[in-house]
Amino acid sequence: MAITKCKECHKEVSNKAEVCPHCGVKSPGLKMKDVIVGLVVVGLIAFVAVKCTGSNNSDQAQASTDCNADLQCWGDKNVMQATAQCKPRVERLASYTARWTDGTLEGKFPKFRWLNKDKGSLTYIGDKVEFQNGFGAYQAHVYECDFLPGQNLVLDARAHPGHL
Numbered sequence: 300m301a302i303t304k305c306k307e308c309h310k311e312v313s314n315k316a317e318v319c320p321h322c323g324v325k326s327p328g329l330k331m332k333d334v335i336v337g338l339v340v341v342g343l344i345a346f347v348a349v350k351c352t353g354s355n356n357s358d359q360a361q362a363s364t365d366c367n368a369d370l371q372c373w374g375d376k377n378v379m380q381a382t383a384q385c386k387p388r389v390e391r392l393a394s395y396t397a398r399w400t401d402g403t404l405e406g407k408f409p410k411f412r413w414l415n416k417d418k419g420s421l422t423y424i425g426d427k428v429e430f431q432n433g434f435g436a437y438q439a440h441v442y443e444c445d446f447l448p449g450q451n452l453v454l455d456a457r458a459h460p461g462h463l
Contacts, residue, residue, distance in 0.1 A: 303328040367419055374411035374421055377448040381423045382407050385444035388456040393430040398437065401427035408444070410463065420447045420454065426463040 305312045305319045305327040312319050312327045319327035366372040386407060390397045401407050408423035423444045429437035441461045445454035 368416075370411070370413060370416075373419065373448070374423075377421065377446070378406060378408060378411070378423070380448060380451050381411075381421070381444065381446040384451055384453050385423060385446060385456060388444060388453050389428060389442045389458060392440075392442070392456060392458045395431040395433070397431070398429050399427055400429060400439075401425075414445050414454070418447065419449060420445060422446070424463070426461070428458070430458070 301314045302311050303314045304310065305322060305324060307324040307327065308319060308322040310319070310321045312321070314328035316327055318325055366376055399407065405427065406425070407427050408425045410424040411421050412424070414420040414422045423446055424441070426439060426441045428442060429439050431437050438460050439462055440458045441463055442456065442458040444456045446452070447454055
């Protein structure tokens with residue numbers, strides 16, 4: 300906790316105080332300079348966000364069409380939907396229980412390939428799950444999930460013991 304002077308009565312007050320205990324002014328430690336700096340920072344962030352995402356609709360449509368033909372672009376674009384749809388299907392492949400071993404910043408499906416390029420369907424692949432066996436031990440598995448992005452539809456899921 301830092302001590303600052305009240306913007307109104309100039310007596311010492313905590314910079315976290317909501318009201319000055321001496322004169323009752325709201326936000327006694329917050330000066331107009333602080334408000335202006337905050338607004339400028341928010342404005343810069345908004346400006347950068349608009350510049351980074353701003354393009355006209357025809358550019359976006361062309362980029363989307365180009366992305367459908369590029370495996371890396373199409374796979375990266377749809378990995379979040381595939382993960383949401385495929386994760387429960389992979390878990391249901393376990394005879395007993397399944398536990399995920401991926402880290403916070405790791406994806407469950409780090410690899411993918413075309414299932415049918417003409418239809419835009421992909422097979423997402425990973426090895427970040429362990430299935431429990433009848434003795435209670437866990438065994439690492441490689442899993443595949445066939446996914447149709449346009450419809451958010453899981454076509455099939457498979458798993459077998461091992462690592463990638």
